[in-house]
Amino acid sequence: MFQRILCCVDGSEHALRxxxxxxxxxxKFGGKLTILTVAKELQPSESVKRFMALEHLSGEPQYVLxxxxxxIMDKAKDVAESYGLRGVRTEVRTGNPARSIVEYAExxxxxxxxxxxxxxxxxxxxxxxxxSYKVNSLAKCSVVTVRPES
Numbered sequence: 745m746f747q748r749i750l751c752c753v754d755g756s757e758h759a760l761r762x763x764x765x766x767x768x769x770x771x772k773f774g775g776k777l778t779i780l781t782v783a784k785e786l787q788p789s790e791s792v793k794r795f796m797a798l799e800h801l802s803g804e805p806q807y808v809l810x811x812x813x814x815x816i817m818d819k820a821k822d823v824a825e826s827y828g829l830r831g832v833r834t835e836v837r838t839g840n841p842a843r844s845i846v847e848y849a850e851x852x853x854x855x856x857x858x859x860x861x862x863x864x865x866x867x868x869x870x871x872x873x874x875x876s877y878k879v880n881s882l883a884k885c886s887v888v889t890v891r892p893e894s
Contacts, residue, residue: 746773746856746886752845752879753781755816758860762890763820766858767827769888775855778833779820780848782841783813842878849885858888 751766753759763779770777817834824832837844849857861876880887 746775748852748854749775749777750849750854750857751777751779751820752857752859753779753816753820756860758890758892760819762858762860763823765888765890767824767829770829771827776831777824777829778835779817780835780845781813781816782837782839782844841875845879846882849883854885856886856888857883858890861889861891
């Protein structure tokens with residue numbers, strides 16, 4: 745039924761619960777699991793660059809984002825390990841989250857996308873429409889939207 749499962753994570757509690765659901769599905773159906781996170785490309789403004797220089801902060805702001813992305817993926821991989829899943833793939837993309845998720849799913853013939861109902865961008869979701877809503881609307885495969893426990 746679900747042979748190729750895509751789990752989308754962003755560091756939120758909803759995404760962590762989604763990773764648990766995706767792992768349970770992969771375990772139950774013997775599917776292959778891919779964990780995907782989509783980071784926005786960081787384009788620091790001139791004022792941020794000046795602040796970093798004044799505070800003697802070295803490196804690029806992208807480095808902080810990359811470390812955060814690694815933490816997100818590690819948490820999701822830990823969940824997969826707890827289910828005993830092997831051969832879990834991880835993918836990191838930059839760009840528009842909803843479009844990137846749907847494009848990845850189509851290109852890789854994903855059967856099911858699993859993601860949280862809310863992510864770390866809740867304010868933007870209210871104003872622009874949530875990522876989960878957009879993915880549900882655009883995806884050509886099944887989408888499981890995981891809600892928090894009540």
